[in-house]
Amino acid sequence: MSAAPRVVIVDDHDLFRSGVRTELSDRLAVVGDAGGVVEAIEVIAREQPDVVLLDVHMPDGGGVEVIRRVSAARLAARFLALSVSDAAEDVIAVIRAGARGYVTKSISGSELAEAVHRVAEGDAVFSPRLAGFVLDAFAGEESQSGRPGAEDPELDQLTPREREVLRHIARGYMYKEIAQRLGISAKTVEAHVSAVLRKLQLSSRHELSRWAVQRRLVSLDGP
Amino acid sequence: MSPPAPETRPAHRPLLRHPDRGLLGGVCAGVAEYVGVEPLLVRFAMAGAIMIGGLGVAIYALAWALIPVAPGSHRSAGRPRGAWREAAAIVVIAAVVLVVLRHTGLWLGDSLVGPVLLASFGMALVWRPASSSFGGLPHRWRPSLGSLSLNLRRPSPGDAPRLVLGAVLVAFAAASLLHTLGVLDSLGKAIGVVAIIATALGLLVAPWFLRLGRNLAVERAARIREQERAEVAAHLHDSVLQTLALIQRRAGDAREVAGLARRQERELRRWLFERPASGAGASVKAALERAAAEVEELHGVSIEVVIVGDCPLGAPLEALVQAAREAMTNAAKFAGEERVDLYAEAGSGRVEAFVRDRGVGFDPAAIPADRRGVRDSIVGRMERHGGRAGVRSTPGEGTEIELLMDAHAAGAKAPLS
Numbered sequence: 001m002s003a004a005p006r007v008v009i010v011d012d013h014d015l016f017r018s019g020v021r022t023e024l025s026d027r028l029a030v031v032g033d034a035g036g037v038v039e040a041i042e043v044i045a046r047e048q049p050d051v052v053l054l055d056v057h058m059p060d061g062g063g064v065e066v067i068r069r070v071s072a073a074r075l076a077a078r079f080l081a082l083s084v085s086d087a088a089e090d091v092i093a094v095i096r097a098g099a100r101g102y103v104t105k106s107i108s109g110s111e112l113a114e115a116v117h118r119v120a121e122g123d124a125v126f127s128p129r130l131a132g133f134v135l136d137a138f139a140g141e142e143s144q145s146g147r148p149g150a151e152d153p154e155l156d157q158l159t160p161r162e163r164e165v166l167r168h169i170a171r172g173y174m175y176k177e178i179a180q181r182l183g184i185s186a187k188t189v190e191a192h193v194s195a196v197l198r199k200l201q202l203s204s205r206h207e208l209s210r211w212a213v214q215r216r217l218v219s220l221d222g223p
Numbered sequence: 224m225s226p227p228a229p230e231t232r233p234a235h236r237p238l239l240r241h242p243d244r245g246l247l248g249g250v251c252a253g254v255a256e257y258v259g260v261e262p263l264l265v266r267f268a269m270a271g272a273i274m275i276g277g278l279g280v281a282i283y284a285l286a287w288a289l290i291p292v293a294p295g296s297h298r299s300a301g302r303p304r305g306a307w308r309e310a311a312a313i314v315v316i317a318a319v320v321l322v323v324l325r326h327t328g329l330w331l332g333d334s335l336v337g338p339v340l341l342a343s344f345g346m347a348l349v350w351r352p353a354s355s356s357f358g359g360l361p362h363r364w365r366p367s368l369g370s371l372s373l374n375l376r377r378p379s380p381g382d383a384p385r386l387v388l389g390a391v392l393v394a395f396a397a398a399s400l401l402h403t404l405g406v407l408d409s410l411g412k413a414i415g416v417v418a419i420i421a422t423a424l425g426l427l428v429a430p431w432f433l434r435l436g437r438n439l440a441v442e443r444a445a446r447i448r449e450q451e452r453a454e455v456a457a458h459l460h461d462s463v464l465q466t467l468a469l470i471q472r473r474a475g476d477a478r479e480v481a482g483l484a485r486r487q488e489r490e491l492r493r494w495l496f497e498r499p500a501s502g503a504g505a506s507v508k509a510a511l512e513r514a515a516a517e518v519e520e521l522h523g524v525s526i527e528v529v530i531v532g533d534c535p536l537g538a539p540l541e542a543l544v545q546a547a548r549e550a551m552t553n554a555a556k557f558a559g560e561e562r563v564d565l566y567a568e569a570g571s572g573r574v575e576a577f578v579r580d581r582g583v584g585f586d587p588a589a590i591p592a593d594r595r596g597v598r599d600s601i602v603g604r605m606e607r608h609g610g611r612a613g614v615r616s617t618p619g620e621g622t623e624i625e626l627l628m629d630a631h632a633a634g635a636k637a638p639l640s
Contacts, residue, residue: 084488087496106525128564132529135568139532170529171577171623172564 005120008047009033010040010066011055011082016105020053020082023109028116040066044077050120053112056083056094056102067097080119082112088133092208096201101125123190124197131169134200137208138163155203158196165192239293240286247312248287273319280320310347317343338400345392348385462490482523489516507540507569508533511576514548515565522555525562532569542608543574543628549600550578550624558582558622573629581621601626 006029011017017033024030031047034040037060044052044066052070054063061068067079079099083091084106091102100119103112104127115125126134138158158166161182168178175193179186200208238257242249245262251269255262272279317340401410466487473479508530515526536544547565554563560582567576597614601624605612610628 128527128529128566132531132566135531139570167566167568170531171566172527172579172581 004029005050005116006031006047007051007053007116008040008043008049008077009053010035010043010058010063011053012036012058013055016055020112024113024116027109027113037061037065037069041069041073044070044075045073048075049077051116052077052079053116054079054081054094054099056081056090063094063099064097067094067099071098078119078122080115080125082107088136091130091133092137092200095130095197096208098201100197101127102130103127104129118190122194124193126166126169126193126196128170128172131166134158134196135163135166135170137200137205155199156205158199162192162196165189166196169193238290240290241293247309247316248283249292250283250286250290253290253293254286273316273323280316280323283316307348310344313347314340314344334403335400338396338403341399342393342396345389345394345396348389349393458494462494463487478523481525482520485525486516486520489519505536506533507536507544507567507574510536510541510544511547511565511567514544515551518548518551518555518563522552524555524560526551526555526565527562528565530565530567530569534569534571534574539608539610539628540574542604543576543610543626546601546604546610546612546626547576547578547624549604550626553597553601553624554578554580554582554622557585560621574627576626577623578626579621579623584616584618584621586616586618597624 004027007024008031009017009020009024010033011020012035014035017035021030021033031049032043034043037058040052052066054066056063058066063079063081063083070077070079079094081091081094081099081102082105083094083102084104095102100122101115101124103115103125107115107127118125138156164182165178168181173181175186175189179189182189239253240249241252241256245252251265252262255265258265269279269283272282321336321339466483470480470483473483511530512528515528518524519526534540547567551563551565554560558580560580562581564579565576566579567574569575602612602614605626605628608628610626612627613625614622615625616622
């Protein structure tokens with residue numbers, strides 16, 4: 001690991017924010033934090049962090065809104081979503097907005113630090129739960145490729161290898177262990193995960209768009 | 224008709240009407256019982272009073288209105304012919320009144336007789352259910368529009384012919400009266416006037432009715448919202464607040480606090496994100512989640528549950544859930560780690576489950592013969608139900624139990640399970 005990544009924490013719970021800050025401060029360079037969308041944009045623009053730890057659920061649009069505004073401002077930051085929510089549509093929505101990974105808030109400090117490192121290096125971070133969501137969304141061999149409007153059928157399906165990698169993540173294996181078990185290098189495992197992330201973000205697969213629609217409906221009706 | 228007076232009577236009895244014993248309203252029967260004489264005597268006296276300038280009629284009407292009905296006395300049920308008799312009695316009374324009026328010189332004309340008698344008969348028929356349906360109430364006789372309409376709205380099926388006949392009679396009486404008075408021609412005009420007045424009233428009242436309807440709708444929506452809020456509040460109170468209180472009390476015991484928080488989190492999450500499925504509990508996913516939750520609570524570990532897909536729970540799959548539960552229990556007890564992963568993939572009867580820990584691990588070949596957990600409860604159980612189980616464990620690196628059950632294949636092999 002080279003120089004410690006510079007991190008900004010965005011979460012509307014003060015207690016959680018300061019807790020994460022304390023946990024990460026001896027492993028990473030926490031350069032700022034924010035409790036809301038507007039504040040987050042300011043801090044990210046000022047500090048230019050490598051990684052933004054982003055709460056999925058916040059007032060004023062949540063993590064999705066932060067990612068949208070940051071990319072609109074052409075700031076180069078990578079996002080790692082952090083949530084207590086287990087609703088698949090919420091998690092998928094923030095990934096499709098551009099986050100490079102998703103971990104649950106119950107993750108330990110050292111695991112979180114490792115995940116941040118990985119995101120800083122451009123890799124994707126899949127928690128077992130996210131892997132489960134993705135397998136669910138891409139379940140079934142029936143491809144949507146015959147459907148009009150699907151420009152790239154490749155995006156709508158996982159390769160058997162990608163599926164195998166995701167299943168191991170869901171079973172609780174680390175990348176290193178997966179590489180060992182499948183007889184491939186850790187870099188290849190990371191490449192598979194990144195490919196899945198790309199499909200997740202670009203695919204027009206029915207389940208993913210359905211979740212996106214549901215998510216929008218939820219935010220329309222929500223408080 | 225009039226039963227003999229009872230042999231023994233209480234010393235103080237209230238004056239009550241007995242419609243079920245009397246001819247008309249049960250006044251005479253009530254008075255007779257109150258005084259302690261034969262009802263027939265009272266009736267003769269009443270008839271005499273009626274002859275004296277109609278005085279008796281007024282007395283009877285007043286008594287009918289004021290004297291409460293004896294409890295348990297109701298007449299309509301077992302006596303279907305009561306209505307006709309009562310109506311006839313009223314006609315007789317009306318005739319008597321007419322005779323009396325004629326004698327006293329307050330006479331309008333002979334042409335009145337027919338319509339009045341007809342109308343009183345019809346009226347008696349129509350009003351009768353009004354009186355009988357209030358039979359149990361103290362002030363029973365309420366010949367008001369209110370009670371009348373109330374009855375017309377809810378007539379029992381048997382009442383219909385009687386009601387119709389009564390209405391026809393009253394209408395016929397009114398028509399013939401109008402005819403004799405020579406005002407039938409102007410009736411058309413009168414109807415027009417009534418229609419106009421009714422329309423005007425309707426226009427005046429319509430906005431009020433509309434507003435009333437709207438207010439009711441708004442109120443109803445508010446009430447539903449309030450109910451939902453109350454339900455959420457009740458749920459939070461029963462669950463989250465209780466747990467928080469418990470956590471404050473157990474603040475010293477980190478392990479227990481973590482367990483409490485974990486359990487509450489799982490419970491709240493289920494409440495938030497999972498709609499109760501119809502035919503709940505009969506799915507592999509639900510069963511595995513429940514098993515994981517139980518092991519978490521029993522052994523104070525945290526189990527990360529990821530389940531892809533779902534399918535209905537059959538006997539072989541129940542065996543898989545049991546085996547998975549056993550595997551989680553083993554991991555919780557022996558691995559020495561607080562975190563266990565459960566992953567399951569379910570689809571069309573084929574279910575795969577993996578239970579993994581990063582604990583001390585063991586050598587599967589070196590399990591002592593008396594440690595029956597893995598061999599019987601997991602591997603043996605899966606095989607008995609037509610499934611497979613694999614154990615992969617390396618000392619120092621943890622354990623993974625792999626379970627596979629294909630319900631379609633297993634169903635034929637284990638029909639009795």
